[in-house]
Amino acid sequence: MVDENKKEIDQVTGVETTGHSWDGLKELNNPLPRWWLWIFYITIIWSIGYWVVYPAWPTLSGNTEGKLKYSQYEALKTSQAEMVQRQAAYIDQFERATLDEILDDEELYAFANAGGRAAFKDNCATCHGTGAAGSKGYPNLNDDDWLWGGTVYDIHQTLQYGIRANNDDTRVSIMLGFGEDGLLTKEEIQEVVKYVRDISGQEFEGSTEKGSVIFKQNCTACHGDNGKGKHEFGAPNLTDAIWLYGGDVESLYETIYYGRAGMMPAWDGRLDDNMIKQLAIYVHQLGGGEESGENEETDFDALGEKASGQQAE
Numbered sequence: 252m253v254d255e256n257k258k259e260i261d262q263v264t265g266v267e268t269t270g271h272s273w274d275g276l277k278e279l280n281n282p283l284p285r286w287w288l289w290i291f292y293i294t295i296i297w298s299i300g301y302w303v304v305y306p307a308w309p310t311l312s313g314n315t316e317g318k319l320k321y322s323q324y325e326a327l328k329t330s331q332a333e334m335v336q337r338q339a340a341y342i343d344q345f346e347r348a349t350l351d352e353i354l355d356d357e358e359l360y361a362f363a364n365a366g367g368r369a370a371f372k373d374n375c376a377t378c379h380g381t382g383a384a385g386s387k388g389y390p391n392l393n394d395d396d397w398l399w400g401g402t403v404y405d406i407h408q409t410l411q412y413g414i415r416a417n418n419d420d421t422r423v424s425i426m427l428g429f430g431e432d433g434l435l436t437k438e439e440i441q442e443v444v445k446y447v448r449d450i451s452g453q454e455f456e457g458s459t460e461k462g463s464v465i466f467k468q469n470c471t472a473c474h475g476d477n478g479k480g481k482h483e484f485g486a487p488n489l490t491d492a493i494w495l496y497g498g499d500v501e502s503l504y505e506t507i508y509y510g511r512a513g514m515m516p517a518w519d520g521r522l523d524d525n526m527i528k529q530l531a532i533y534v535h536q537l538g539g540g541e542e543s544g545e546n547e548e549t550d551f552d553a554l555g556e557k558a559s560g561q562q563a564e
Contacts, residue, residue: 338362346525350403351543353532360532367533370526374518383537387496388513395539396493400482402543407531413517414485421517424484429469430508437508439465444503450478450490451498 259268261279269278301307305317341362345353353359372381378389385391390398399409399422412420429435435443445455446462467476473486480488487495495513496506518527534540 342525345528350407350528350531353528354403354535363529363532364536366526366529367531370522370530371533374522375530383534390495391493392534393538394493395541396488396491397482397539397541398480398485398487398495401535401539401541403531403535403540404543405482406534406540407527409515410527410530410534411517411519413519414515415512416515416517418517418519422485424473424486426486426506426511428508428510431510435465435469435507440504440507443470443507444500447478447489447503448498448500451492452490453498 259270259277260266261268261277264279266279266281269280271278302315303317304319305321306314307317308315341359345359345362348356348359353363371379371383375383379385379392380389383392390396395401397405399405399414409422412418412422414422415425427434429443430437430440439461442459442462443465444462445457446459446466448455449459449462466474466478470478473484474480474489475486478489480486487493492498494502496502496511518530522530
């Protein structure tokens, strides 16, 4: 009779077996490594401590708060309060400074760029793209081609009042639909297309003599005699390779025939004055900002205290 309670010892290793056998292979009853057991026990103790210190278990009214009463909401409030405190060192000085003074002050300039970069992603990237490269109908803000002027004051005015926006001070001008409105025939528009492609350095077929005459009669009031555009009308430069709606034959014909009237929202009232100033500085430094002339600041001041970003004392 075999004693079932008798321990079987493996003759090779001298270790007790578990009594299990698979295809003649017996399992040794080796104990778990001591280091593994210690880690296991420590994790248990750690988890109990975590339950005590941090919010952990759900309850009918929410969850256990823990000894530290930590919450992500409170941590966010604390970090936001720290950011506000850091900004406070600059914000008063920033509010009083003109745009030119900000451009000349290294610390205020860095402060404006940091705030403007964040504000751009939150408010402007939807149309102009995260990198401000724009797309069809939305200007690329990284180049040196500006519809309404590229000085920091021009940019501020565009941001504040918008283009063709619901604002009394917005800038308004449109590209007429010369074909749709019956101002030019299809043949005349085709001639203008050839002329525009010529002055922009693109290939064209035939002569541009007729197109030149038609252009001077209908287009120079906004685009200028040389086709380089006029900021006061938001008329683009037609002599370079930068196109808002495309410079191919089909796109040019469509633009002249139907016209264009893109819209830029007015951010006055949506964003505070400081944020608009920061955005103006940020957009200006993207790569194509123009330098302010002697008269730009005077013109800007004429827009009022709100436009200059200064507060009444």
